[in-house]
Amino acid sequence: MALYRNVNVDIWKHPKISVDMNHKEKLLFLYILTNNSTKQSGIYVLPIKQIGFDLNIPQKTVKLILNKFENDLNLIKYNFKTHEIAIKGWGKYNFKNCGKPMLDCIKSELKDVKDLELLKVVSQNISKKEVKDLFERAYNGENIQEEKLTSREFKNEEDKKLKYQKEKQKQKQKQEEKEKEVQKKSNIRSINFYQPKEEDSLYKLPSKEDLEKAKAISQIDL
Known part of the structure; x- marks a missing residue:
């Protein structure tokens, strides 16, 4: 569902609208x-x-109008069992500028269609080949969600993956280098230069008692 729908202003000049419809039908x-x-x-x-x-019209009248649109004016196809409606001229006005987002949207919608005959109703007025192919493949029961890439598209996808992997590896290397640099600075800051204490010194200062002993020994006559 989109927020806006295109309606050609010439719709009011079409005889099926201007002549064959009353105000309720319009x-x-x-x-x-x-x-x-x-x-x-x-x-x-x-x-x-x-x-x-929504329109404040009796359901019986709605059915009569839908039958007129389908059988007399050939504008729609309505399935009264599945309550699905197909607009026959939709493909003529709504698929002219059809890019990948719209194609993806159509793919998703077509797989939910219950009455496959409605696909043929819309596809008859589709001129854009890519869109028409989607309708035909969906009608034939093919899985339109899975598409094989062309060799060029495949190469582009592989190039993208390779580029992504290289970029990821480069980022990883930068991160590792950054972490190493941070660790290096941290180690430098945390180095604890050993300051020897006085009691750890190889040569201690003699105490007063040691000095007196040494003096006494020096005075002994040999």
């Missing part, structure tokens, strides 16, 4: 194009009860 068709349940693929769940509640 309102309902504009609602189908712009309500907050719409999806990028042009296929989404829209219960009749919800339409009646």
Whole structure:
């Protein structure tokens, strides 16, 4: 679901709108194009009860209008069992500028479609090959979530991984060098230069008693 939907101003000049629809039908068709349940693929769940509640139109009238849109005007396809609706002209106006984010969004939405016949309804008016291929692959039951990379894309991915690994290794080396430098400075600051104490000295100063003994010995006559 997007916050905005594109509606061509020429819609009001189209005979199916300007001539073949009354005011309730015009309102309902504009609602189908712009309500907050719409999806990028042009296929989404829209219960009749919800339409009646939002537009204040009886459900019986809603059913009649949807049948007219589908069978007489050929504008939509509605599955009354799954409550899914497909807008036939959606692909003509909404896939012109379709980049990777939109393609990824469409991939995600298509895998949730229950009535696969609705995929064919929308794909008929899609001119952009990449988008049309997604619809056709989803209709054929292929896994559109898993795509093989081309050789060039694969090389680019490998280059990105290699560059990331080199950058990570470089950061690791810088961090290790920084830690070594910090440890080195820390060791220098913590060096405790040994200061010998007086009692640890190899030659101690003689005490007064030792001096007297030495003096007495020196006075002995040999």
